[in-house]
Amino acid sequence: MNLENVLSNPLTKKYLKETIYTDRIAHAQLFIGEEGVGTLPTAIAYATEILTKTGNDNTKIKCEHLTHPDLHFAYPTATTTKIKDHPYSTLFLEEWRQFINKNPYGTLFDWYQFIGIANKQGKIGVDDAKEITSNLSLKSFEGGYKIMIIWMAELMNTDCSNKLLKLLEEPPAQTIFILVVENESLLLDTILSRCQITRFTKLGDQIITNALLEKGITDSEAQKIAIRAQGNFRRALSFLNKDSDNLFEEWFVRWVRMAYSAKGNKGILPSMLAWSEEIAKEGRETQKLFLEYCLEVFRQALLANYGVDSLVYIQFNSNFKIQNFAPFVHHNNIQEIQQNIEEALYHIERNGNSKLILTDLSIKLIRLIHTKVS
Numbered sequence: 001m002n003l004e005n006v007l008s009n010p011l012t013k014k015y016l017k018e019t020i021y022t023d024r025i026a027h028a029q030l031f032i033g034e035e036g037v038g039t040l041p042t043a044i045a046y047a048t049e050i051l052t053k054t055g056n057d058n059t060k061i062k063c064e065h066l067t068h069p070d071l072h073f074a075y076p077t078a079t080t081t082k083i084k085d086h087p088y089s090t091l092f093l094e095e096w097r098q099f100i101n102k103n104p105y106g107t108l109f110d111w112y113q114f115i116g117i118a119n120k121q122g123k124i125g126v127d128d129a130k131e132i133t134s135n136l137s138l139k140s141f142e143g144g145y146k147i148m149i150i151w152m153a154e155l156m157n158t159d160c161s162n163k164l165l166k167l168l169e170e171p172p173a174q175t176i177f178i179l180v181v182e183n184e185s186l187l188l189d190t191i192l193s194r195c196q197i198t199r200f201t202k203l204g205d206q207i208i209t210n211a212l213l214e215k216g217i218t219d220s221e222a223q224k225i226a227i228r229a230q231g232n233f234r235r236a237l238s239f240l241n242k243d244s245d246n247l248f249e250e251w252f253v254r255w256v257r258m259a260y261s262a263k264g265n266k267g268i269l270p271s272m273l274a275w276s277e278e279i280a281k282e283g284r285e286t287q288k289l290f291l292e293y294c295l296e297v298f299r300q301a302l303l304a305n306y307g308v309d310s311l312v313y314i315q316f317n318s319n320f321k322i323q324n325f326a327p328f329v330h331h332n333n334i335q336e337i338q339q340n341i342e343e344a345l346y347h348i349e350r351n352g353n354s355k356l357i358l359t360d361l362s363i364k365l366i367r368l369i370h371t372k373v374s
Helices: 012-022 037-053 059-064 089-102 108-115 128-136 158-169 205-213 219-229 231-237 242-261 265-279 284-303 322-328 334-350 356-371
Strands: 028-032 072-074 146-151 173-181 196-199
Touching: 012 037, 012 196, 012 284, 012 334, 028 037, 037 059, 037 072, 037 146, 037 173, 037 334, 059 219, 072 089, 072 128, 089 108, 089 128, 108 284, 128 158, 158 173, 205 219, 205 231, 219 231, 231 284, 242 284, 242 322, 265 356, 284 322, 284 334, 284 356, 334 356
Parallel strands: 028 173, 028 196, 072 146, 146 173
Antiparallel strands: none
16 A cells, blocks of 8 residues: 555645654554544555665565565454454454455454454454564564554453553564554553554545545546545445445335324334334444434435535435425434434444344434424
């Protein structure tokens, strides 16, 4: 990966490049950013740039294939049908290379699905700490830096974190740690205090638009997707799947129509339960994407209600019209609607019972959709 070409904040990339060529590379660095903003691909590109500076002609090729002997990785894992005991990162290295090659902006859940642990909680454990210590105790293969990228470092358990503290404080010569995290609050304060922090902002609409244009998307469609993505390139890529958009539209229209007709009509509840069960049968990533789609539609409806038509881009294939739906979304209910959907997202991400979560959300929507404008 090339530092200039990865999707990330241009100022961040400029700063990182300057640290290389002015020899101000911190030995312990923390890259903080939400999913889809390019923290991991930037970390890999940054490491490639560092190793290429002191390497040979084949260095860049080996880095691009993630096979460079001085570039190491740690990431969350769990037991699988193949790895039944003491899982750690190196045992999944081939899968990791395939995953990054296929989806460098992928989420933690994408990774879990890829290695078949979607219903488990992965971690970076003490076996990883031992492997990290062992790898970094060896001399550099090319005589330059050794770099350890720890992705989703907030999922290091306490034993792993404690074992790495000493290394972070007094690393072997020419060793660089890059910890990539989404939620810094889950890291030990002692680890935070030992790292130089680089924060990643959400991607600009134009950055995402340009990336989509390179994939052959029309300019108007790319701009619409960029707005919908809300600075998240992973989300933008998911919107390229038209089949899922059509499915989400059908689910959403059915849902809000049931919620509207349910007031004083208990007979609609079995249909709502069936709706929840239907979606609960899908993978958690599909459920998450659907709830994000719902958030987007409610935001669009609010804009339509308040006459900001220039920002209303969503169109339905059915006879459901955003302009007709808009009056039911206003300042008296939008905040609570958004809060409840975000809470449902949070619990689904953490392996909650999807059917119960969606049913509870539906019951709350019945009340909210009938909230009067004061």
